[in-house]
Amino acid sequence: MADAPAIQLEGIGKTYGPVTALDDVSLTVHRGEVHALMGENGAGKSTLLKILSGVVRPDAGTLRVLGEAVELGRYTPGAARDLGVAIVHQEFSLIPSLTVAENIFLGQERARGGVLREAEMAARARELLARVSASVAPSTRVETLSVAQAQLVEIAKALASDVKVIALDEPSAVLSGAELRGLFEVIRALAADGVAVLYVSHRIDEVFELCSRFSVLKDGRNSGAGAIEETDADSLISLMVGRSLSHLFPPPGVEPGSAVLEATNLEVLGLAAPVNLTLRAGEIVGLAGLQGSGRTRLARALFGDVPILGGSLTLSSSPLRPGSPADAMRGRIAYLPEDRKGMGLALDKPVSLHISMLAWKRLRSRFGGIGRMQERTLVDKAIDALAIKTAKGGAAPVRTLSGGNQQKVVIAKWLELLPDVIIFDEPTRGIDVGSKEQIYGILRNLADAGKAVLVVSSELIEVLGLSDRILVMADGQIVGELPGTGATEESIMRLIASHTTHGKNEAAA
Amino acid sequence: MTAEATVSTRDRVRGVANAALSGKGIFIALAVILIAAAILAPNFYAGVNVGNTLRRASILGIITVGQVFVLMVRGVDLSVAAMAGITAIAVTTLDSSAVGILAALGIAVLVGSANAWLVVRRGVPAFVATFGMVLVLTGAQLLWTRGGVSAQAPADLIGLARGSLGPIAIPVLLWLLATAASTWWTSRTPSGRRLVLSGANPRMAQLSGIAVGGKQWLAFVISAVLAVIGGALLTGFSGYVDRSIGSGLELDSITAALLGGARFKGGEGSFVAALGGVLVLSALSTLVVVLGLRPETQNILKGVVLILALTLHLPARRR
Numbered sequence: 001m002a003d004a005p006a007i008q009l010e011g012i013g014k015t016y017g018p019v020t021a022l023d024d025v026s027l028t029v030h031r032g033e034v035h036a037l038m039g040e041n042g043a044g045k046s047t048l049l050k051i052l053s054g055v056v057r058p059d060a061g062t063l064r065v066l067g068e069a070v071e072l073g074r075y076t077p078g079a080a081r082d083l084g085v086a087i088v089h090q091e092f093s094l095i096p097s098l099t100v101a102e103n104i105f106l107g108q109e110r111a112r113g114g115v116l117r118e119a120e121m122a123a124r125a126r127e128l129l130a131r132v133s134a135s136v137a138p139s140t141r142v143e144t145l146s147v148a149q150a151q152l153v154e155i156a157k158a159l160a161s162d163v164k165v166i167a168l169d170e171p172s173a174v175l176s177g178a179e180l181r182g183l184f185e186v187i188r189a190l191a192a193d194g195v196a197v198l199y200v201s202h203r204i205d206e207v208f209e210l211c212s213r214f215s216v217l218k219d220g221r222n223s224g225a226g227a228i229e230e231t232d233a234d235s236l237i238s239l240m241v242g243r244s245l246s247h248l249f250p251p252p253g254v255e256p257g258s259a260v261l262e263a264t265n266l267e268v269l270g271l272a273a274p275v276n277l278t279l280r281a282g283e284i285v286g287l288a289g290l291q292g293s294g295r296t297r298l299a300r301a302l303f304g305d306v307p308i309l310g311g312s313l314t315l316s317s318s319p320l321r322p323g324s325p326a327d328a329m330r331g332r333i334a335y336l337p338e339d340r341k342g343m344g345l346a347l348d349k350p351v352s353l354h355i356s357m358l359a360w361k362r363l364r365s366r367f368g369g370i371g372r373m374q375e376r377t378l379v380d381k382a383i384d385a386l387a388i389k390t391a392k393g394g395a396a397p398v399r400t401l402s403g404g405n406q407q408k409v410v411i412a413k414w415l416e417l418l419p420d421v422i423i424f425d426e427p428t429r430g431i432d433v434g435s436k437e438q439i440y441g442i443l444r445n446l447a448d449a450g451k452a453v454l455v456v457s458s459e460l461i462e463v464l465g466l467s468d469r470i471l472v473m474a475d476g477q478i479v480g481e482l483p484g485t486g487a488t489e490e491s492i493m494r495l496i497a498s499h500t501t502h503g504k505n506e507a508a509a
Numbered sequence: 510m511t512a513e514a515t516v517s518t519r520d521r522v523r524g525v526a527n528a529a530l531s532g533k534g535i536f537i538a539l540a541v542i543l544i545a546a547a548i549l550a551p552n553f554y555a556g557v558n559v560g561n562t563l564r565r566a567s568i569l570g571i572i573t574v575g576q577v578f579v580l581m582v583r584g585v586d587l588s589v590a591a592m593a594g595i596t597a598i599a600v601t602t603l604d605s606s607a608v609g610i611l612a613a614l615g616i617a618v619l620v621g622s623a624n625a626w627l628v629v630r631r632g633v634p635a636f637v638a639t640f641g642m643v644l645v646l647t648g649a650q651l652l653w654t655r656g657g658v659s660a661q662a663p664a665d666l667i668g669l670a671r672g673s674l675g676p677i678a679i680p681v682l683l684w685l686l687a688t689a690a691s692t693w694w695t696s697r698t699p700s701g702r703r704l705v706l707s708g709a710n711p712r713m714a715q716l717s718g719i720a721v722g723g724k725q726w727l728a729f730v731i732s733a734v735l736a737v738i739g740g741a742l743l744t745g746f747s748g749y750v751d752r753s754i755g756s757g758l759e760l761d762s763i764t765a766a767l768l769g770g771a772r773f774k775g776g777e778g779s780f781v782a783a784l785g786g787v788l789v790l791s792a793l794s795t796l797v798v799v800l801g802l803r804p805e806t807q808n809i810l811k812g813v814v815l816i817l818a819l820t821l822h823l824p825a826r827r828r
Contacts, residue, residue, distance in 0.1 A: 305716065326718035335716065343716055346709035346776060353702065357717060360699035369697035413717075 004067025006031045006165045006196030007052070007085070012061035014047055021047040022058070022220045029165065029213075031066075034187055034197040036207040036228070037167075039217035040240050040432030045200050048217070049167055052198075053087040054080040066164060084164030088154050088171065094142045101125040101138035104157045128156040132186045148179035155186065166190065167198035178290065184210050204233045205461060205489065216240055233461075241433040248437050249465035253448040256468065257281035260452040261302065261333070261421050265311035268301040270294070272476030274311050279421060279452035284443060286467030286484070287456045288492050294476040295456045296338060299423045302454075303335035304328040316420070329358075334419035336410050338426035338456070344410045345398050352379040352394030354409050359416040382412035386442060404435020411442060422446060425456045440466060460489045474499040535768050535785035542792045550799045558795060560678065564670065564746055566791035567684035569761050570784055572739040573769075574687045575732030576762040577783050581695075582708040582728040583775030584628055584635035589736040589762055591646035592620060593755035596740030598650055601660035601750050606741070609663075613737040620646070621730030628729070629722040643759075650752075659751055662744045670745030680742045684784070687735065691780045704728065709776025760815065765790055767818040790814065 007029040014022040022044045029035040039045050050056035051063075054077040063070045065083045080086075094103045101118075104125050110117045125138035134152035142150060151171055158166055171183060187210060191197050201207055207214060208228060215225040216239040224239040237248075260281050265274040271294045279285055289295045300306040302313070304322025313320045315331045322328035325335070337343035345354065356363065356375050363378065365371030379394045386408045390396050398406055407427065414422065427443065428436040443466060447453045457463050463470055468484040472495045480495040546553040572589050579586040595616060600609030620642060627638035672679045694701035707714045707724035715721050739758070744750055768790075769783025790811065797807045 303716075324718075325716050326720070329718045337716060343710075343712045346706055346713055348776065349706070349709050353706070357702070357706070360702065369693065370699065370702075 005029060005064070006066055007198070008062075008064040008067075009048070009052070010062050010064075012048070012051060012058045012063075014051065014056065014058045014060075020220055022051075025061075025217065025220070025222055027215050027222075029196045029198050031164070031194050031196050032191050033213055034191050034199055034211045036211035036214040037198055037200045037217070038207065038214060038236065038240060039223075040434060043217040043240070043432075044220040045217055046169070047220075049087060049169055049198075049200065052080070052085060052165075052167060053077055054085075081161050084162050085167075086158035086161070086163045086165070087167045088151070088158055088169065090169045090171075092150055092154055094150055094154060094157070096141070096143035098142060099138065100129070100136055100140050100142060100145075100153050100156075103142055103153065104128060104138075104160050106157075108160065124160075125156070128159050129153070131159060131189070132156045133182060133189075146179075148182065151179075151183065152186065159190075163195060165196045165198065167200065169200045171199075171201075180206065203459065204236055207236070208233070237433060241437075248433075249440055250444040252282075252284075252444065252468055254282040254450070256283035257450065260316055262314045263302070263311065264314075266301070266308060266313055267310035268294075268298060269307040269309055270297050270476065271301075273478075275478055277471060277478065279454055281420075281450045281452050282447050283468045284447045284453040284455060284466055284484075286463035286470040287454060287473060288460065288463045288470055288496075289458075289473035290496060291458060293473040293496070295458075295473050296425055297476075298473065298478075299335065299425050299454065299456050302328070302421075303333055303423060305335070329417060332417060332420045333423070334414035334417050334421065335423045336407075336414060336425060336427065338429060340403070340406060340410060340429070345406060347399040348397050350395050351383075351388070351390050351398055351401070351409055352376075354398060355379045355382045355394060355412045356416065358413060378416070382415070386412050387438065388412065402432075402435065404431045404438065407431060407435070407439060408442070411439075415446075419451060421452045421454070423454045423456070426458065427455060428457075428459070428462060436462075460492055463492070464489065472496060535770075535782050535789060538768075539785050539789050539792065542789060542796070546792065546796050546799075550796065553796060553799045558799065562791050562795045564678050564680050565794075566787050567678070567680035568739045568743045568746065569758060569765065569791065570684040570787040571680075571687050571735050571742070572732075572758055573762040573765040573783050573787050574684075574691050574780055575735035576766045577769065577771045577778045577780055578691070578704070578728040579635070579732045580708075580763075580766050580771040580773065581705055581775060581778050582725045583711070583773070584624075584725065584728065585639065585763060585773065586624065586729065586732045586736075587636065587639040587759045588620060588624065588642035588646060589732060589739070590755045590758040591643045591650070592617060592733050592736035593740030593743055593758055594650055595646050596737045597744045597750045597754045598653055600663060600666060600741055600744055602653065606663040606665050610737065610741055613740065614734060617733035617737045618730055621733035622726060624733070625722075625726035625729040629725050660749065662748050662750060666741055666745030667748055668745070670742045680746070683738065683742070688780045688784050695780075705776055711775075761790055761811070764811065764815040764818055768814070786818075 005028045007027065009025065009027045012022050012025045025044065025048060027037070027048065037045055037048070047056060051058050054075045057075070058072060061072070063072055063075065065085065070083065095106065098106070101122050105121050110121055122138045129136060129138065132152045132155050134149055134156060136145060136149050136153065142153065145153065155166070187197055187199070199211055211228050213225070213227055214231070214236070216223045216236065218240060257280055259278045261279040263275050263277045265276065267274050275298060287295050287299065297306055301308055304324045304327045308321060315333070320331050322331065322333070328335070341347060352375065356378055359378055360370050363370045363374040365374065376393060380392050382388070383390060383392060383394060388408045389405050390401055398409055401409065424443065428439050431439065443453055443455065455463065455466055464487055470482040470484060470487050470492065471478050472480045472482065472492055474496045479499040482491060552558070572593065575589060576586055596610070596613040599613040600606045603609040603612055624639050624642055627633040628635050669679055674682055695705050696702070703714065703719045704724040704727065707719055707721040711721045740755060743755060747754065765786035766778060766783050768786030769779055771778030771783065793810050793814070794807050797804070797810060
């Protein structure tokens with residue numbers, strides 16, 4: 001049975017009440033291949049992973065592991081581990097206060113007579129860590145690790161049992177370029193050892209770099225599968241959404257106008273060098289760079305959330321030194337944070353409260369309170385204008401909306417500030433391709449309406465497609481500027497590489 | 510599959526229980542208790558009983574309003590009972606009730622500010638900070654009275670706490686006013702809504718230009734100030750002051766606030782539902798007395814309700 005696929009799922013179906021999560025889905029992953037599992041959010045990727053890890057039991061279908069039929073009724077997480085199927089989830093399952101070795105052997109500690117055999121475990125941990133090229137000692141506490149190191153430890157933990165199949169759920173979401181390269185090396189080495197790797201992602205570029213075959217899910221069904229070398233980005237996106245890449249980004253409608261926000265030798269706490277930048281009305285400027293390059297720090301400094309130490313910042317030619325977000329907001333600067341759920345929304349509060357919050361002062365009724373009718377009108381107008389999928393009135397808690405619609409709520413909220421400058425930090429993180437297209441349209445409309453737009457993004461396709469001008473950051477400084485047309489992923493990566501010294505880019509947050 | 514079925518049944522039961530014991534659903538629980546009382550103890554509805562229960566309830570109710578504010582900004586205020594106790598001492602030892610209340614209000618602003626400073630600036634958990642304040646205040650109370658706390662309540666406070674304005678008892682009126690004003694403020698005004706958002710997600714609030722620390726400070730000060738009003742009414746209602754005056758109000762107010770949908774995670778809570786929570790607790794206490802049960806039963810009952818309220822408010826475990 002050497003040639004049997006490592007994993008063969010066939011005819012998998014799963015419904016949650018009236019919702020069909022998976023319908024007749026098949027997936028085959030061979031030994032030694034890196035297989036991309038792609039799809040929009042809600043396409044069924046995570047349900048499929050949960051079935052594979054034994055957490056969720058499908059209603060229909062069969063599973064074969066290395067050719068052997070597995071009875072799905074008895075397929076539990078424990079059974080999955082015994083069969084050599086390991087899943088590395090997006091949210092880390094490591095316990096921060098324990099050491100690396102303790103985490104790796106959690107639940108399968110080696111002991112003799114009730115006493116842990118620490119030396120043996122440390123030695124074995126060292127082996128496993130070496131296999132994933134993690135330069136951490138087994139005795140290190142997990143809480144002191146960087147995200148990239150934690151991810152590697154997570155993989156090492158999966159390898160602790162004899163693993164035949166390993167599934168990685170969107171590992172790139174938390175890693176920067178250099179860290180990702182390291183992870184790719186580890187994955188390739190695992191595949192070379194004959195492990196079947198299932199790589200869940202919706203990032204087109206890395207799938208092309210890493211994977212040999214792909215399977216795409218759309219609305220809980222198989223929408224395509226094949227060899228990576230026989231496809232291209234456009235057709236993958238079409239499989240995921242039914243639209244092609246060139247339609248994703250609308251062209252600019254206006255010429256850039258006058259400078260709105262200008263930074264001259266701006267010294268920002270935590271950045272390596274003073275920053276010079278100009279944001280013009282009607283223009284989208286992309287801020288590219290790896291995680292930790294200082295992109296977010298710079299954006300937050302412009303919004304008064306990171307201290308400015310020196311240099312000058314002018315807003316429409318008058319000096320500005322925002323000491324707090326409130327200051328920046330008085331200057332009509334808006335900032336939409338990258339961590340939407342943690343920093344941009346109060347998830348249990350209704351949509352309406354978010355949309356109207358920056359307009360409350362304008363909505364005074366005769367009695368001094370916020371006028372119900374005025375508020376309702378404003379909220380409904382915003383729901384219409386941005387095509388937010390939620391009931392009129394916006395009484396639903398934001399939690400119940402999809403990621404894309406949540407982001408639209410955040411956008412609607414900030415538009416009520418009537419901003420001149422809008423800074424988007426990872427505007428489409430965790431958002432499916434269909435909603436991305438709408439968000440891109442909204443961004444372009446804002447620029448066309450004369451606002452200065454700054455887009456911070458780690459997705460190069462997004463920066464390239466969206467920006468009229470691209471600023472590239474590395475190691476806490478701006479290392480170059482590229483025109484929007486003509487720039488390529490390579491030209492950005494070259495700029496970054498020429499300034500990045502290895503291992504140093506973890507310092508700035 | 511049977512396992513899944515039982516889980517969902519349990520979830521449903523839990524959901525119903527949760528709905529009845531939190532938020533506006535608390536009024537269903539209240540109705541059940543009131544009906545049960547009518548059957549078990551007809552003299553529960555004697556005029557004196559109802560009047561006294563409501564007056565007593567309004568003292569707890571006013572303090573609970575403050576507790577809801579503090580819970581809204583992710584805090585908790587254990588010092589409300591001690592603050593009420595200090596007020597009782599102030600109004601009985603100083604020249605007049607007015608001077609006493611003014612002095613107590615001054616102390617309340619200090620106490621609220623100190624609580625807020627510890628929590629906001631120093632990052633001390635509210636449980637610890639306000640518990641420390643309890644020790645400070647009870648210690649100060651003993652120093653102030655040289656250990657011998659015992660006094661008659663001033664006549665004007667007795668008149669206030671036992672008086673009525675038309676058909677409505679004055680404490681009840683104050684309670685309704687505090688509830689209505691707080692509800693309106695937090696739901697219909699920018700500053701009140703910002704306080705709610707400061708608790709719902711502090712970082713989001715801060716990035717939206719809200720002075721989160723200021724809102725937390727306000728909540729703790731409101732709580733201390735309402736504890737003064739509650740303490741003054743309690744003094745008048747009791748007619749005398751001893752060492753134990755006000756004790757238990759901190760836990761009762763937290764229980765009532767939780768029954769009213771407030772949560773330790775902040776940003777939640779309804780003043781109207783908290784009013785229902787207070788009525789539930791008060792009705793239970795009165796019921797115990799009317800039924801002639803031993804007073805210790807009251808504590809057991811309260812404890813059960815508090816634990817129930819707490820467990821129901823923990824987020825349901827994800828499968």
